Amino acid sequence: MAERKRLSIAARMAGAFLTVALVPLVIAAVVGVTGFDSAMKVEAANVIDVHMQTAGDVMSERLTAMVASLQTYAGGARATAIKDMSVADLQRLAKDMHVTYVYSVDAGGSVIRSSTGKLTGSRTIDPVVRNAAGGQYGSSWVVVPQSEIEQAELAKSVGIAVKKTDKGTTSKTAVDGALALEAAIPFGSGSARGALVAVDVINNSTTYVDSIGSRVGGVATIFQDEVRVSTSVRDAEGARAVGTVVSDEVRTKALEKNTGYRGEAFVVNRDLYTAYEPIRGPSGRTIGMLFVGLPKDRYVDALVAFELKLAISLAVGLALAGFAAVATSRLIARPLAAIASAAESVAAGDIATRVPAEGDREIAALGTSFNAMSDGLSALIRRVRDSVSHLRSASGDIAGASDHQAEMAGQQASAVAETTATLEEMTASYRAVAASAETVMRLAEDTLEAAQTGQGGLGETISSAGRLRESAESMAGAVSALQKATFDIGEVLAFIDTIAEQTKILSLNAAIEAARAGAAGKGFGVVSAEIRKLAESVSASTNRIDALIGSIQRAATELSRDADEQARLAAESVEQTERSGYAFGTIVDQASSTAGAAREIASAASQQRSASEQVLSAMHQVSTAATETATAAKQVASAVREIDVQARALEEGMRGFRV
Numbered sequence: 338m339a340e341r342k343r344l345s346i347a348a349r350m351a352g353a354f355l356t357v358a359l360v361p362l363v364i365a366a367v368v369g370v371t372g373f374d375s376a377m378k379v380e381a382a383n384v385i386d387v388h389m390q391t392a393g394d395v396m397s398e399r400l401t402a403m404v405a406s407l408q409t410y411a412g413g414a415r416a417t418a419i420k421d422m423s424v425a426d427l428q429r430l431a432k433d434m435h436v437t438y439v440y441s442v443d444a445g446g447s448v449i450r451s452s453t454g455k456l457t458g459s460r461t462i463d464p465v466v467r468n469a470a471g472g473q474y475g476s477s478w479v480v481v482p483q484s485e486i487e488q489a490e491l492a493k494s495v496g497i498a499v500k501k502t503d504k505g506t507t508s509k510t511a512v513d514g515a516l517a518l519e520a521a522i523p524f525g526s527g528s529a530r531g532a533l534v535a536v537d538v539i540n541n542s543t544t545y546v547d548s549i550g551s552r553v554g555g556v557a558t559i560f561q562d563e564v565r566v567s568t569s570v571r572d573a574e575g576a577r578a579v580g581t582v583v584s585d586e587v588r589t590k591a592l593e594k595n596t597g598y599r600g601e602a603f604v605v606n607r608d609l610y611t612a613y614e615p616i617r618g619p620s621g622r623t624i625g626m627l628f629v630g631l632p633k634d635r636y637v638d639a640l641v642a643f644e645l646k647l648a649i650s651l652a653v654g655l656a657l658a659g660f661a662a663v664a665t666s667r668l669i670a671r672p673l674a675a676i677a678s679a680a681e682s683v684a685a686g687d688i689a690t691r692v693p694a695e696g697d698r699e700i701a702a703l704g705t706s707f708n709a710m711s712d713g714l715s716a717l718i719r720r721v722r723d724s725v726s727h728l729r730s731a732s733g734d735i736a737g738a739s740d741h742q743a744e745m746a747g748q749q750a751s752a753v754a755e756t757t758a759t760l761e762e763m764t765a766s767y768r769a770v771a772a773s774a775e776t777v778m779r780l781a782e783d784t785l786e787a788a789q790t791g792q793g794g795l796g797e798t799i800s801s802a803g804r805l806r807e808s809a810e811s812m813a814g815a816v817s818a819l820q821k822a823t824f825d826i827g828e829v830l831a832f833i834d835t836i837a838e839q840t841k842i843l844s845l846n847a848a849i850e851a852a853r854a855g856a857a858g859k860g861f862g863v864v865s866a867e868i869r870k871l872a873e874s875v876s877a878s879t880n881r882i883d884a885l886i887g888s889i890q891r892a893a894t895e896l897s898r899d900a901d902e903q904a905r906l907a908a909e910s911v912e913q914t915e916r917s918g919y920a921f922g923t924i925v926d927q928a929s930s931t932a933g934a935a936r937e938i939a940s941a942a943s944q945q946r947s948a949s950e951q952v953l954s955a956m957h958q959v960s961t962a963a964t965e966t967a968t969a970a971k972q973v974a975s976a977v978r979e980i981d982v983q984a985r986a987l988e989e990g991m992r993g994f995r996v
Contacts, residue, residue: 363651381610381631382599388553388629389612395549396518396627400476403520403535406434408474411524411533420449420529427452435544436537437517438489441524443531446470453489460534464619469521469532476520477619480561481536483514491515495540497580499564504603505582507563512580515540516561516616516625540566541579549629556609558628560616563588570605570630578605583626587613591626601633608633676703683711725984732981735850735973742843742868742970749836750964756829757956764949766822773815778939780808782932810904812938816897819945823890826952830879830886833959837876840966844869847973860976864969871962878955885948892941899934906931 410430422441431439431452440451446461460466465475486492497512521534539545539559546569549557558568563583572578583591584603591598591613598613609630616625672692682690691708844865851862906927 378610381633385555385599385610385612385629385631388549388555388631389614389627391553392549392557392627392629393614395545395552396478399537399545400518400520403434403436403518403537404474404476404522406430407520407522407533407535410434411522420531422450422533424450424452424454430533431535434535434537436535437491439533439535441531441533442466442470444470449531451489453491455488455490456485457488463519465519465521466532466534469523469534470530472523472530474522475619476518478616478624479517479519479536479618480624481515481517481519481538486515486538491538495538497540497564497566499582500578500580502582502605504584504586505563505588506585507582509562509564512540512561512564512566514561516559516566542567543569543577553629555629555631556604557630558626560626560628562625563592566625568628573606581605583613583628587611591615592623595623602630604630672703683714721987725987728980728984731850731854732977732984735854735977738847738850740970740974742847742966742973745839745843747967749840750960750967752832752836754960756833757953757960759825759829760949760953760956763822763826764946764953766818768946769815773812775939776808778932778936780804784931806904806908813897813901813904816893816938820890820893820897823886823893826886826949827883827890830883830952833956834876834879834883837872837879840872841869841876844872854977860973864973868966868969871966875959875962878959882948882952882955885952889941889945889948892945896934896938896941899938903931903934
């Protein structure tokens with residue numbers, strides 16, 4: 338998956354600046370819109386309260402006007418008795434007052450006449466009528482009974498069927514009776530006393546709601562219970578929404594709890610800012626509601642206009658902030674981009690790259706620190722290059738010394754092998770000398786035994802003396818060979834000692850070179866120390882062997898003298914045997930001495946054989962040590978060459994940096 342391309346530092350800084358600038362602007366916009374919306378709602382609530390007050394005043398003024406009209410009529414009436422009022426008089430009064438109908442009652446509350454000519458019966462159930470018949474003025478909202486509506490033949494004109502309404506429920510199918518404004522005044526005196534009653538039915542009337550709407554600039558509705566019986570609110574078809582039902586929420590608060598309602602409400606088919614106030618009858622029972630409402634559109638439009646202005650201001654502020662952010666980010670990011678580019682060059686190996694120390698204080702300090710870092714890297718790489726060069730030179734010297742030491746160790750091993758072969762031959766000679774010495778010893782003993790056996794066999798003695806002379810001569814030859822062999826061994830040991838001294842000198846030089854190589858030559862230093870110890874051991878062994886050989890040489894010299902003396906005596910014995918028999922005793926004595934000397938020679942020869950075998954064993958050890966020395970030298974040379982390879986690789990890596 339391809340790596341997503343990252344934005345430049347200038348773009349990221351501009352984005353950060355824009356974010357910092359945008360957040361307060363957005364918060365201010367949200368707070369402004371919220372505050373404006375709250376202010377609009379508060380204003381709507383205040384306006385709706387004023388409108389409700391106006392609507393209440395309109396209805397109160399109407400009731401007051403109705404009472405005043407009745408009083409005016411009563412003051413100028415031609416009839417002085419309630420019973421003298423004709424239907425025509427009442428019809429004119431109803432027309433003048435702009436009410437639905439007018440009727441008169443006697444002091445007992447029974448209807449005398451009405452403007453409709455149809456009303457009959459008692460009206461004492463109506464508190465307003467009852468009080469007026471008793472002499473009190475009064476006016477109130479009332480619900481005209483359905484029976485009275487039907488008597489007045491108004492059922493068709495004021496009857497209202499209940500309609501299905503969204504968010505409003507009711508069990509009614511039609512409005513029972515009719516909501517009306519009623520005013521009554523006492524009339525006449527004495528037996529002619531009665532009352533005049535004016536009734537203005539609200540149901541299906543538009544007079545009051547239109548009057549309220551024109552004065553407040555909104556809509557108005559008069560409810561009988563929960564049903565709209567007079568309204569300026571229109572449904573989806575544009576008709577007045579008479580017969581529709583108030584929402585359940587409003588009905589619960591305004592009708593059932595008699596607390597009224599203020600706030601947003603769903604009215605027929607739209608949301609309005611509304612106010613509902615209960616309408617109470619003369620007995621104090623709630624019989625309906627008075628409603629005024631304001632369309633939310635005007636406030637929504639104001640809010641939209643405010644939001645539009647705010648959005649324009651926000652866009653302008655954002656543009657200015659963006660311009661400032663881009664300019665500032667470029668000013669700050671330019672030196673940072675230069676440092677980033679220089680860092681990429683350094684990463685690519687160009688350590689000589691430098692950046693100008695420009696920009697604000699911190700950025701200039703960053704540039705200065707970057708240049709100082711580059712200078713430090715350059716110096717470090719130069720030192721590494723010098724160290725690698727010295728390391729390669731030292732490793733070359735060590736490798737040469739190791740090769741030379743390996744060669745010398747090989748030569749030493751060859752020389753030791755030759756010396757060992759020589760010593761093996763010398764040992765064989767020592768064995769022969771020992772065997773000859775034993776033979777001489779046996780012969781001397783035999784001679785002594787023969788001399789002691791008797792002097793009678795002089796001829797046999799002469800023959801034995803001859804054999805003795807021959808043995809003495811043979812022994813002299815063997816002793817001479819022994820002397821020559823010991824001298825040869827001495828020369829070989831001198832050569833071995835010289836090699837050991839050279840090995841010590843080489844190991845000392847190798848230790849010095851290993852110390853110069855430091856940690857890389859530590860292992861080689863250990864090997865050179867072991868080689869020096871081995872050379873010292875070889876030198877000590879050769880010294881011991883040389884001492885032994887000296888002893889052998891001295892014994893051989895004595896043996897040679899004894900052999901020569903024995904040969905001379907044997908010759909004299911042969912010569913004198915014939916001249917004198919009396920000398921036989923002397924021969925016996927000398928033979929005894931000869932036997933002792935032979936024993937000593939045999940013992941010395943045995944010792945020489947043991948010493949030569951020890952020297953041979955030591956030489957085998959020297960050969961093994963020389964072989965191990967050569968192997969160790971080769972290993973050291975191989976390790977030094979590996980160090981040289983690594984140093985060469987490091988040197989190649991350093992060439993990628995330009996300082």
